[in-house]
């Protein structure tokens with residue numbers, strides 16, 4: 305049976321691959337697992353049928369037989385555990401890769417999401433101009449630390465893993481901010497992730513949804 309995930313029918317990121325179905329698509333492509341995508345509208349996210357799959361009314365969701373999952377990190381971890389290619393065989397290295405997945409979505413993504421909220425939701429507040437540099441400095445702190453850890457390495461801990469997959473997708477959200485370019489090794493790290501054939505296939509698949517929606 306082919307797993308089915310949900311993605312936006314009309315992604316607000318205009319096909320830049322920033323919505324979180326991109327991580328799941330990329331994971332599927334890395335391990336060579338075919339998948340189906342069910343596109344959902346914003347209205348459908350609030351309907352009981354979708355809330356039964358995702359209590360917070362978001363994408364992505366994952367369904368395979370009697371297994372239903374939400375949270376992109378949990379879905380990517382499930383894919384990585386079921387297939388070879390995204391987690392090392394060595395038990396300790398495997399746990400370190402999983403730790404990097406958590407680091408991506410809890411330690412690094414949080415200040416990045418704060419910036420997104422500041423830019424999208426708070427731009428007309430009188431205090432926006434004062435707050436944004438504070439938010440940016442919180443991001444810089446994490447980027448500095450991550451940059452030191454990565455050093456000259458290609459990936460965060462040995463070979464490419466689900467930890468890198470999550471981290472690259474999180475850092476891509478900074479593209480419009482220019483902040484990533486202050487850390488050349490991190491910018492190169494993201495470019496390395498984006499150059500992977502599996503990333504390109506996943507990116508093209510989500511872009512095709514946006515292009516088709518725009519044409520329709």
Ligand SMILES: N[C@@H](CCC(=O)N[C@@H](CS)C(=O)NCC(=O)O)C(=O)O
Pocket residue numbers: 322323324325349361362363364374375376377
């Ligand atoms: N922590 C969740 C976040 C999911 C999330 O924020 N999804 C966004 C799209 S990237 C969404 O569905 N937004 C619509 C909404 O929240 O109404 C995950 O990683 O899966």
